[in-house]
Amino acid sequence: MTTASTTATNTPADSAPVKAERSLGARLAARAGGGAMRIFLVLVALFWLMPTIGLLLSSLRGADDIAATGWWKVFTAPSELTFDNYSRLLDNPTITHSLLSTVMITVPATLLVVVIGSLAGYAFAWMEFPGRDWWFLVVVGLLVVPVQVALVPVSKLFGAVGIFETTFGVIIFHTAFGLPFAIFLLRNFFAEIPRELLEAARLDGAGEIRLFTRVVMPLGGPAIASLGIFQFLWVWNDMLVALIFADSGSPPITVALQQQVRQFGNNIDVLAPGAFVSMVIPLAVFFAFQRQFVSGVMAGAVK
Numbered sequence: 547m548t549t550a551s552t553t554a555t556n557t558p559a560d561s562a563p564v565k566a567e568r569s570l571g572a573r574l575a576a577r578a579g580g581g582a583m584r585i586f587l588v589l590v591a592l593f594w595l596m597p598t599i600g601l602l603l604s605s606l607r608g609a610d611d612i613a614a615t616g617w618w619k620v621f622t623a624p625s626e627l628t629f630d631n632y633s634r635l636l637d638n639p640t641i642t643h644s645l646l647s648t649v650m651i652t653v654p655a656t657l658l659v660v661v662i663g664s665l666a667g668y669a670f671a672w673m674e675f676p677g678r679d680w681w682f683l684v685v686v687g688l689l690v691v692p693v694q695v696a697l698v699p700v701s702k703l704f705g706a707v708g709i710f711e712t713t714f715g716v717i718i719f720h721t722a723f724g725l726p727f728a729i730f731l732l733r734n735f736f737a738e739i740p741r742e743l744l745e746a747a748r749l750d751g752a753g754e755i756r757l758f759t760r761v762v763m764p765l766g767g768p769a770i771a772s773l774g775i776f777q778f779l780w781v782w783n784d785m786l787v788a789l790i791f792a793d794s795g796s797p798p799i800t801v802a803l804q805q806q807v808r809q810f811g812n813n814i815d816v817l818a819p820g821a822f823v824s825m826v827i828p829l830a831v832f833f834a835f836q837r838q839f840v841s842g843v844m845a846g847a848v849k
Contacts, residue, residue, distance in 0.1 A: 598825065605631055605819040612814050631819045641820050644802030648824075650713055651788070651798060652781045655720035659777045660770055662721070663728025668758050670729065671736040672744060682733065688726040696723075697790060704791065716791045716798075720781045728773050735769040736762055771835050782828050799824045 603617040606627045611619070620626055635641055669675070670682050700719060701710060709715040739762065747761050763770070785800040792798055797805070803820050806813055 598829075601818060601822050601825070603627075604814075605822045607631075607818075609815040612818070631815045635816060635819045635823070638816060638820075640802055640806070641799070641816065643796055644799045645823070647713065647792070647796045648782060648798040648800075651716050651720070651792070652778060655717045655724065655781045656774055656777045658717070658721045659724040659728045660774050663725055663732050663773065664763065664766070664770060665758070666725070666729045667732030667736050668762055670733040671739075672762075673754070682729075685726050685729050689730060691726075693723060693787065697786075701790065711791065711793050713793060713796070716788060719787055719791055720777075720784070724777050724780070728777070731773055732766065732769055735766055739765055775832055775835055778831055779828050782824075 600617045603620050604612055606629065607617065607620065608626065608628060608630070611626045666685075670678060670685075704710040704715045704719075709718070744757060744761065747757050752760065783800065784798075785804065788798040788801050789804075792801060799820070803817060803824065806817055806820070
C-alpha cells in the first residue's frame with residue numbers, strides 16, 4: 547500500500563521536467579515561426595532576387611556607366627537610370643522577331659503537351675485497353691532518356707521529312723520530350739479521383755468525352771496548371787534545342803541573345819534589357835498561375 551502510494555506520488559513529479567522541456571521546445575518553435583523567421587525568409591528572398599534586381603538596374607543604365615561601375619552605383623547616382631536601352635531594344639529587329647518566334651514556339655508546345663498529356667493520362671488511369679500497364683512502363687522509361695542522346699537521330703529524321711530548322715520542328719521536339727513527364731504526372735493525379743464519382747457520372751449517362759471534360763478536367767485543374775507552368779518555363783528558357791533545330795533566320799530569344807554576344811562591352815546596352823525581358827515574361831506567367839501551381843503541388847503531396 548505504501549509502495550503504491552509512493553509510486554502514485556512520484557509519477558507527477560517525474561513528468562514535470564518532461565512537461566517543462568516540451569513547453570520550452572514549443573516556445574522555441576513558436577519564436578522561430580514568428581518575427582525572427584520571417585525576417586530570415588525576407589533576407590533569403592532578397593538575396594535570391596539580387597541577380598534579377600541587378601539585371602533590371604543594369605538594363606536601365608548606359609553602356610559607359612555599365613562598363614565603369616557596378617549596378618549598385620545607381621543608389622548613389624540615380625540620374626544614371628534611363629529607358630533609352632529599351633527604346634533601342636524595340637528598334638532592334640533581331641530581338642523583336644526573336645521574341646515573336648519564342649512565343650510561336652512556346653505557346654503551341656505547351657498547349658499540345660497539356661492537351662495530349664491530359665487525354666493520355668486519363669486513358670492510362672481509367673480506361674481499359676490491351677497492354678495498358680506495359681505501355682505506361684514504356685512512358686516511365688522515356689523519362690530517363692536525355693535530350694542530348696536524341697539530337698543526332700532526330701536531326702537526321704527531321705532532315706529526311708523536311709522540317710529541320712523550322713519552327714514546326716522545334717515544336718514537335720519539345721512536345722515529344724515533354725509528353726512522358728506530362729502523362730506520368732497527370733495519370734498519377736487522375737488515378738486518385740474517387741471511383742464512385744466517375745461511376746455516378748456514368749450512371750447519369752455521361753460518356754468518356756463528357757466524363758473527361760466535365761469531371762476529370764475540373765478536378766485536375768491544379769495539376770494541369772502546374773504542368774503548363776513547367777512546360778512553358780522549359781520551352782521558353784531552352785537554348786540547346788533551339789540552337790540546333792530552330793530556323794537561323796528567326797531564332798528564339800535565347801539564341802538571339804547568344805548571337806548578340808560578339809564584343810560584350812559594345813552591346814551590353816542591348817543584352818541587358820533583352821535578357822531582362824526574356825526573364826520577366828516567364829516570371830509573370832509563374833506569378834499569374836502561382837495559386838494553381840501551389841494547389842497542384844500540395845494536392846500531389848497529400849495524395
